[in-house]
Amino acid sequence: MSFQCPAPIPAQAGIGLRSHHFREILEAPPPVAWVETHPENYFGDGGAPLRVLERVRTRYPLSFHGVGLSLGSTDPIDHAHLHKLNVLIDRFEPAFVSEHLSWCSVGGRFFNDLLPLPYTPESLDHVCARIDEVQTVLKRPLLIENITRYLTWQDSTVPEGEFMAEVVRTTGCGILLDINNVYVNSVNFRLDPLEFLRAIPAQAVWEIHLAGFDRFGRWLIDTHGQVVHPDVWTLYQWAIDHFGPRPTLIEWDTNLPSLPVLVEQAKQADIILGGCHAAAS
Amino acid sequence: MPQLREIQQAFSNGVIEGTYHAVAGAIDPGTSALRSVALYRRLIRNNYTQVLKITYPVLSRFVGKRYFGIVARGYVKKYPSTSGDLFPYGRHLPAFLNVVHIPPLLAELARLEWACHEVYQAADSPPLSHDQLHALASLDPSQVTFHLHAASRLLSFPFPVHRVWLALQPEASADEVVELPLPGQETGVVVTRGDGQVQVTPLDRTDYLLLEAMSRGVDAAAVERIAIESEPEFDFPRFLATVLNLRILSGVSVKKTP
Numbered sequence: 001m002s003f004q005c006p007a008p009i010p011a012q013a014g015i016g017l018r019s020h021h022f023r024e025i026l027e028a029p030p031p032v033a034w035v036e037t038h039p040e041n042y043f044g045d046g047g048a049p050l051r052v053l054e055r056v057r058t059r060y061p062l063s064f065h066g067v068g069l070s071l072g073s074t075d076p077i078d079h080a081h082l083h084k085l086n087v088l089i090d091r092f093e094p095a096f097v098s099e100h101l102s103w104c105s106v107g108g109r110f111f112n113d114l115l116p117l118p119y120t121p122e123s124l125d126h127v128c129a130r131i132d133e134v135q136t137v138l139k140r141p142l143l144i145e146n147i148t149r150y151l152t153w154q155d156s157t158v159p160e161g162e163f164m165a166e167v168v169r170t171t172g173c174g175i176l177l178d179i180n181n182v183y184v185n186s187v188n189f190r191l192d193p194l195e196f197l198r199a200i201p202a203q204a205v206w207e208i209h210l211a212g213f214d215r216f217g218r219w220l221i222d223t224h225g226q227v228v229h230p231d232v233w234t235l236y237q238w239a240i241d242h243f244g245p246r247p248t249l250i251e252w253d254t255n256l257p258s259l260p261v262l263v264e265q266a267k268q269a270d271i272i273l274g275g276c277h278a279a280a281s
Numbered sequence: 282m283p284q285l286r287e288i289q290q291a292f293s294n295g296v297i298e299g300t301y302h303a304v305a306g307a308i309d310p311g312t313s314a315l316r317s318v319a320l321y322r323r324l325i326r327n328n329y330t331q332v333l334k335i336t337y338p339v340l341s342r343f344v345g346k347r348y349f350g351i352v353a354r355g356y357v358k359k360y361p362s363t364s365g366d367l368f369p370y371g372r373h374l375p376a377f378l379n380v381v382h383i384p385p386l387l388a389e390l391a392r393l394e395w396a397c398h399e400v401y402q403a404a405d406s407p408p409l410s411h412d413q414l415h416a417l418a419s420l421d422p423s424q425v426t427f428h429l430h431a432a433s434r435l436l437s438f439p440f441p442v443h444r445v446w447l448a449l450q451p452e453a454s455a456d457e458v459v460e461l462p463l464p465g466q467e468t469g470v471v472v473t474r475g476d477g478q479v480q481v482t483p484l485d486r487t488d489y490l491l492l493e494a495m496s497r498g499v500d501a502a503a504v505e506r507i508a509i510e511s512e513p514e515f516d517f518p519r520f521l522a523t524v525l526n527l528r529i530l531s532g533v534s535v536k537k538t539p
Contacts, residue, residue, distance in 0.1 A: 109297075113325050151317035152312050189311075
């Protein structure tokens with residue numbers, strides 16, 4: 001099956017596509033505007049995942065949210081991984097392809113987690129060159145997501161928001177703005193979340209993520225395993241007022257709830273987006 | 282100022298070894314390097330444990346959360362991930378379980394589950410059809426060989442491990458009782474895929490021998506001889522119906538006669 005052109009993603013709420021909900025989504029497609037999935041889950045040669053994605057794709061606009069490219073790593077880009085991603089993009093034509101501003105491997109060893117870069121001129125040059133390389137292979141702009149971090153590198157001389165803005169200016173990529181990550185970092189490191197958000201160029205924000213976190217000792221951990229916290233909804237409202245309405249994903253990866261819970265969270269996002277649309281008109 | 286490569290390598294060492302001294306100098310003193318590295322170490326380990334649990338759900342249910350966590354911890358230490366794609370991550374677990382001192386049933390169960398994991402995402406292709414099979418009747422069987430479907434795995438176990446696998450399926454009856462230890466009984470199993478769902482089917486001895494021969498490229502005439510030697514009254518129609526229904530084969534090759 002091939003698709004003539006990527007269906008654009010409307011400035012409405014979508015949900016993550018997880019195998020846990022495959023059957024339910026096929027039998028009774030939920031009233032959400034779009035879906036997002038991790039392309040790595042479809043790197044296999046065949047079977048149910050690809051077949052389900054084909055059916056889902058005929059009904060919903062799609063976004064790919066990668067977790068394995070290790071954009072900030074000092075190892076060479078894994079071109080076998082990139083090739084698999086490219087094959088999937090050709091087949092399913094997602095409207096967006098995103099990755100994280102992070103690294104997850106060094107010396108050939110992967111941690112499969114989103115590890116923070118020091119925000120330095122060296123990192124900036126490095127990650128911009130890598131994003132250029134990936135965008136050249138994929139022949140499309142990437143969206144880069146801000147991550148949660150549980151440490152601050154001593155030599156980080158560039159504020160995170162400015163670092164991201166410079167990545168956008170240098171590479172022409174877009175930003176996937178994760179509001180939960182902004183909030184979690186602001187609590188863990190006593191930062192002003194608005195300072196970060198004000199540094200982000202509004203026209204570069206193409207998509208927003210919302211998710212839930214858990215508390216572990218003194219840390220808030222970005223688990224994607226809870227409903228969106230009220231403080232995150234408040235920050236989201238601020239972001240929508242500031243940036244304008246954007247496609248917004250309810251991200252939920254662990255402790256997966258029933259589909260109606262996800263749809264209900266998406267509805268809450270749609271109410272905020274709808275309020276912004278109404279104000280604009 | 283340390284280079285990016287040095288920072289990543291030092292952090293990697295900290296997470297692997299559980300020590301934080303090498304990376305502490307690069308972390309802002311406002312954050313406890315010890316706590317940060319310990320937290321990342323825990324998050325990374327939990328993530329891999331979760332991946333193994335998803336790959337080996339029956340083994341996980343069988344041994345329980347605590348024991349599975351211990352197994353996963355040992356595995357994560359011995360087998361680091363080498364890919365941004367986690368699908369192949371657990372492939373060494375059966376071999377790992379074989380070298381640690383635990384009941385052999387666990388390694389065999391893991392071997393069965395890894396086959397299921399592979400079959401779930403194996404390549405799609407049409408299975409051998411009834412018509413294709415019928416067409417073989419007019420050919421010289423010594424010129425015909427068979428192809429196992431990409432979504433088929435043939436396995437042999439020293440005991441009927443599939444009984445544990447079946448009893449621990451989420452939809453299995455709570456009344457299902459499997460006596461342990463399992464009897465020492467050579468058991469062949471075929472793992473296949475029908476409508477996207479993975480199936481595990483036990484095979485009787487002759488069926489297993491024939492499929493194993495077919496998977497090695499033994500020609501149809503020799504396969505027939507193996508069947509007759511094993512069971513003089515072998516029921517070929519039943520066997521062929523099983524092959525077609527379970528989609529075990531994907532096709533045949535016919536040698537060109539000169």
